Amino acid sequence: MADTKYTQEHEWLRVDGDVGTIGITQYAQEQLGDVVFVDVPQAGRKVAKGEACAVVESVKAASDIYAPVSGEVVEANAALADTPGDVNAEPMGKGWFFKIKLSDKGELSGLMDEAAYNDFVKSLG
Amino acid sequence: MGDSLKRTPLYDLHRELGARLVPFAGYEMPVQYPTGILAEHAQTRTAAGLFDVSHMGQVRLTAKPGQNVAKAIEALVPGDIAGLQPGQQRYTQLTNDDGGILDDLMITSTGDHLLMVFNAACKEADLAHVQKHLAATCEIEPMFSRGLLALQGPQASQVLARLAPQVASMKFMTGAFFVIDGARCYITRSGYTGGDGFEISTPADATDAIARKLLAQPEVKPIGLGARDSLRLEAGLCLYGHDIDTTTTPIEAGLLWSIGKERRTQGGFPGAAVIQKQIAEGAPRKRVGLLPEGKAIAREGAEIAIGAKTVGKVTSGGFAPTLGRAVAMGYVERAHSANGTKVDLVVRGKPVPAEIVPMPFVKHAYYRG
Numbered sequence: 001m002a003d004t005k006y007t008q009e010h011e012w013l014r015v016d017g018d019v020g021t022i023g024i025t026q027y028a029q030e031q032l033g034d035v036v037f038v039d040v041p042q043a044g045r046k047v048a049k050g051e052a053c054a055v056v057e058s059v060k061a062a063s064d065i066y067a068p069v070s071g072e073v074v075e076a077n078a079a080l081a082d083t084p085g086d087v088n089a090e091p092m093g094k095g096w097f098f099k100i101k102l103s104d105k106g107e108l109s110g111l112m113d114e115a116a117y118n119d120f121v122k123s124l125g
Numbered sequence: 126m127g128d129s130l131k132r133t134p135l136y137d138l139h140r141e142l143g144a145r146l147v148p149f150a151g152y153e154m155p156v157q158y159p160t161g162i163l164a165e166h167a168q169t170r171t172a173a174g175l176f177d178v179s180h181m182g183q184v185r186l187t188a189k190p191g192q193n194v195a196k197a198i199e200a201l202v203p204g205d206i207a208g209l210q211p212g213q214q215r216y217t218q219l220t221n222d223d224g225g226i227l228d229d230l231m232i233t234s235t236g237d238h239l240l241m242v243f244n245a246a247c248k249e250a251d252l253a254h255v256q257k258h259l260a261a262t263c264e265i266e267p268m269f270s271r272g273l274l275a276l277q278g279p280q281a282s283q284v285l286a287r288l289a290p291q292v293a294s295m296k297f298m299t300g301a302f303f304v305i306d307g308a309r310c311y312i313t314r315s316g317y318t319g320g321d322g323f324e325i326s327t328p329a330d331a332t333d334a335i336a337r338k339l340l341a342q343p344e345v346k347p348i349g350l351g352a353r354d355s356l357r358l359e360a361g362l363c364l365y366g367h368d369i370d371t372t373t374t375p376i377e378a379g380l381l382w383s384i385g386k387e388r389r390t391q392g393g394f395p396g397a398a399v400i401q402k403q404i405a406e407g408a409p410r411k412r413v414g415l416l417p418e419g420k421a422i423a424r425e426g427a428e429i430a431i432g433a434k435t436v437g438k439v440t441s442g443g444f445a446p447t448l449g450r451a452v453a454m455g456y457v458e459r460a461h462s463a464n465g466t467k468v469d470l471v472v473r474g475k476p477v478p479a480e481i482v483p484m485p486f487v488k489h490a491y492y493r494g
Contacts, residue, residue: 034163036444037420037451039473051347054437055473059162059444060351080421088161 005068005108006117012092013068013111015100016101020069023096024087026057027121032058040076040098047073047100049107054097056087069107073082083101128261134223134272134332142347149350150245154178156269156370157349165352166446169318170487173278174348175339182328183271184255186239187264192439194239197262198232201255205374211236214298214313216383218375219251224396224403225371226378227254229363233300233313240300240326242273272332277322279343279490282314285312285323288338292323297491305335317353319360320490357454359445361414361484367425368412368440368454376403379412379457379484409479410437411462414484415453415470421477422451423470429457430469430476436461439470445486452486453479 010028013020029035038055047067054065068113072073076098080086087095102108112120130153139146145156155177157165167175195207204217214233224373228247233240236334243251259265261331276285286293289303292312300313308331316322323414328334339345354364363369369378382402383391388394389404417423422444429437442453453470461468464483469476 032159035160036446049321057444059166059273059355059446060156062422062424067382 004114005111006114007066007068007111008122009066011065011068013108015105015108018102019074019098020071020102022065022068024037024065024091025117026091029088029091029095032056032061032063034059035084037085038067038077038080038087040080041073043073043075043125045073046069056097065097067100068111069100069102069104071103073098074101075099081122119123131180132449133177134329135177135336136178139177139347140331144347144349145348148357150180152245154180155349157348157351158347160346162349162351162478163446165346166346166355168346169278169348169352169356169372169462170320170447171279172346173276173280173284173342174343174352175336175345176277176348176353177273177276177336178275179272180245180322181242181273181333182241182245182251183268183273184243184248184252185266185268186241186255186259187237188267189262189264192262194263195234196274197259198241199388200363200391201258202230202232203305203384203388203397203400204232204246205388206232206234206380207340208385209234212299212301212427214300214315216298218369218380219254220385220394220396220400221371222395223371224376225373226365226369227251227371229365229369229458231313231315231436233311235300235302235311242324246366270329272327272335274325274327274332274336274339275316275322276325276339277316277318277320277338277348278344279321281322284339284342284344285325286432287336287342294494295323295492296494297321306331306338308335310335311441314492317362318356318361319358319485320356323453327343355443355446358441358443358454358488359447359485361454361486363412364441373412373456374400375406376400377408377410377412402471407459410456410458412440412454412456413462414486415439415442415455415468415479416482416486417451417453417470417477417479419477421472423453423472423477423479427453427455428471429455429479430471431461431467435465436468447487457481
């Protein structure tokens with residue numbers, strides 16, 4: 001059973017074994033508006049927790065995406081190059097950004113679960 | 126001045142329509158409605174979109190007895206205003222003594238008056254500037270509480286003609302008075318999208334009813350500032366404070382076409398010496414269109430480089446929905462400004478190959494009769 005965690009930067013991380021899939025939340029895509037380009041990291045890139053490693057461009061602005069955990073990028077969602085709107089349509093489904101092989105599963109304990117994230121979003125008003 | 130944001134006469138309507146409101150030039154303005162910027166952009170390019178631009182500064186100028194209002198304003202702008210026939214409109218700039226641009230504006234002659242429309246962020250400073258220089262010769266009436274609606278798109282004319290039939294025969298850059306819904310409005314056939322359309326100046330208390338009447342037409346949807354920006358970028362139009370400002374001259378900005386032919390030789394506007402020299406010898410840099418390869422978007426502030434040498438800077442860049450690709454504009458040194466020149470746009474530290482291209486990116490579709 002995959003376990004989904006969330007960050008205060010509105011990324012989600014779905015962990016299956018030692019690989020986590022990363023994307024942005026429904027709240028994030030609503031705030032961004034229409035996504036027109038996603039710059040995803042190359043497979044093989046090593047990223048540290050909190051490192052800016054992807055960029056999502058909406059019509060209005062570019063936003064950094066931060067690695068929720070440390071590890072090595074094992075796959076990027078190549079389909080987003082042609083259909084960036086997937087991020088708006090299915091932010092937690094086919095709009096995923098990249099997959100990462102976790103180097104320290106202990107970092108997961110610092111992330112929010114769904115209930116905590118929902119409370120966090122509510123606190124933003 | 127407190128921190129509170131001002132509201133246009135359409136504030137309640139924006140809320141009802143579910144707009145996302147953001148602070149803009151001291152106003153609470155809709156950046157987009159629930160359908161989103163891409164849908165709003167397409168709506169304006171294919172049907173008709175209604176924009177609230179009431180935050181812009183409308184000012185009426187009238188000659189004092191024995192004075193000539195057009196001659197008076199020509200002391201502040203390089204445009205040919207004296208040559209405007211009643212009902213004609215002109216795009217021009219308020220320049221400073223260095224030839225820089227204090228603001229860009231539309232001036233329309235009604236015969237009895239000149240109507241000016243300033244950018245929202247500049248309107249108080251512009252008004253003070255005009256008062257300082259023209260108070261002796263002109264009556265200067267700020268009409269900042271009036272509404273201003275822009276109805277833009279290929280179906281704008283057929284829509285507005287249901288409310289004011291004579292608008293259908295108006296040509297681009299002309300204006301006239303109309304009564305809509307019992308309110309006296311001034312309509313010009315102009316806009317900021319590169320397409321056909323109208324701007325409708327309305328009495329404050331009639332603005333909401335007229336906007337609702339327009340939105341009730343099947344071809345019309347409300348459009349926010351987000352799509353206003355992507356539409357004007359595709360049309361290659363300058364955004365004040367970004368593509369033009371006090372450090373850029375009209376010649377550098379590629380706005381020579383807006384300077385009257387006689388005025389180029391006769392001068393008589395602030396910064397004329399600088400501008401005339403640039404007309405004669407060429408400006409040190411030019412505003413150019415940029416077409417990046419691939420999907421990356423070069424935004425305002427991105428460096429323009431040739432090899433290791435920086436030759437300019439992007440002043441506006443974004444996704445052009447009509448083209449489905451990124452476009453940009455910026456300033457480059459004149460020696461590197463020719464169409465077809467290959468440059469790099471530095472996006473997040475990485476060079477993105479791009480080519481200097483003519484603007485507009487999307488062909489203008491003005492109605493010239």
